[in-house]
Amino acid sequence: MAEQANTTYTEREKYYIFNEEFMPHIDPMYNFAYRLTLDEDDAKDLVQDTYLKAFRFINSFQKGTNAKAWLFRILKNSFINDFRKKSKQPAKVDYSEVESFYNSDEAETGVTTTTTDLRAEMVQDLIGDEVATALNSLAVDFRIVIILCDIEGFTYEEMARILDIPIGTVRSRLHRARNLLKEKLRLYAKKMGYIKEKE
């Protein structure tokens, strides 16, 4: 987990960092955990686990750096490595397939156009549950980039560090995730009759 030189903090410093720099992010962390696990108890366990790990490895946290990104990275790794293995959730996405699909010409031209009939006004009328359902229905790897970028406002560079992938991959995965989400939202809009089938 630690890739940078460690600092050795005193016990007092550890508690200070934990309380002042880590605990303020508990709500976004819980939110993130919930969007990953889609279960309140699991989310609670995942957050608890993450905070215990964060404290245990606190010497690898550099004071003054982005604590929120550091914590999100631990949470995401716990989810992928421990949590998802325990639960019987099948692995959903084959990255290489997704990424190579995206980089192909087919994706360049094909994906963006399916949603031209969806308009901002239709999206604004959707209710929260529908938006949440659409988001939750995405494969977890796509859900993650949307949460990090659109909900939590991380930069591409921070996302690259949280996810341990190159920035170019962040960008393409985000693009693909947004197209998929748009397609889900389009289906809702259509169901609600905002989008009419044309003859």
Place this chain on the structure above:
Amino acid sequence: MAEKLPQHDHQGKSDCQDKCKEFDLQKFYLVLDGEANSAQTQQLKAHIADCYPCYQHYDLAVAIRKILQYKITKKCMSIKDIEEIRARISQMV
């Protein structure tokens, strides 16, 4: 043929996009996400002021971000669970 939307017949060559060479969602997202430089941002803003199809795509991207930010219920951890974390930390010496 009712299932097919006419403007999507040619895999990605819809009318509105054929007319605009500037259309590039990746670039739109860079601006939306604050990752573009100021020249790119100004260029896009100037373009969508004149190009309605591109304006609509950009506007849609903005609207989706807003609903993600404001319409999805934010979950909060209970005080009890937060206290449990603090308690377990203070046991770790």
